[in-house]
Amino acid sequence: MPFLTDGDINKQLSRGEMTLHCRRRTLGEETTIRLLEEMLGLLMGSRGNDSFGVSLYDSERMEHILCVQRKHVKCIQDPPGVALYIKTGELTKGGVRLPVYRCARVFSSTAQPLHTSYSGDLLHFVNDNYQKLFGRKVVPEFCPPSRYTDLIGMQYLFRQTGQALQDMHPDS
Incomplete structure (x- = not known):
């Protein structure tokens, strides 16, 4: 459509559509710092x-x-020579065939996680109970934090002084 300007076209495209069809890349370390x-x-x-x-x-x-x-x-720049986009298909819009891309970058992905929680305790209890009921975890990649004991505190304090705490049984 030669009579449409870039502005006219941009008004018709949503951010989601742009994400599907356009590959983005970082600008490089020097340019990013300058900006x-x-x-x-x-x-x-x-x-x-x-x-x-x-x-x-x-x-x-x-x-x-x-x-x-x-x-x-x-650290936030695209690594040189690494393909961060994979062509997953094509769509035809207005008689034009457009590629559809999926990005490997986590922060530019449009997919939302199935389960979101900021509580480690909650995730631990949900995983534990789900495991008991269904034999698998809801969020298998979650690793619960270690239980705090006085021994952990003592190890921390000894480490601060450069001394080593002798191994001992946790109940002693």
């Missing part, structure tokens, strides 16, 4: 002020955070 610095520069100026003109950000703290976190920017 973060530009954004912080804007926020440290008048754009980072509230309606009374008071800055919402502590520039010294923000610069410190950027300095400390800068080393992690490379």
Whole structure:
């Protein structure tokens, strides 16, 4: 449709449709750092002020955070030479065949987990009871935290002093 502009087309496409048909990639470490610095520069100026003109950000703290976190920017970049998208099919829209992609990145996936809980205790009890009833766990990848005992606390304290705690029976 040659008479449609890019803006007209973008209005007709939902974010979900764009995710299906477009491959995204990170911009690289240097570009990401530059963009973060530009954004912080804007926020440290008048754009980072509230309606009374008071800055919402502590520039010294923000610069410190950027300095400390800068080393992690490379960790969120796409690895070179690794295909992060898999073509899973094609759809025809408006007479145009469009590829359908699935992304391997967790943070860009559109699928929602079946079970969501922020309580380790709850997940542990649900898994334990489900295991007893049905012979399998609801969330098999969940590993419950170790039970706290005084022995764990003592091991921690000894480790802080550089000394080793002798192995002993937990009931002693």
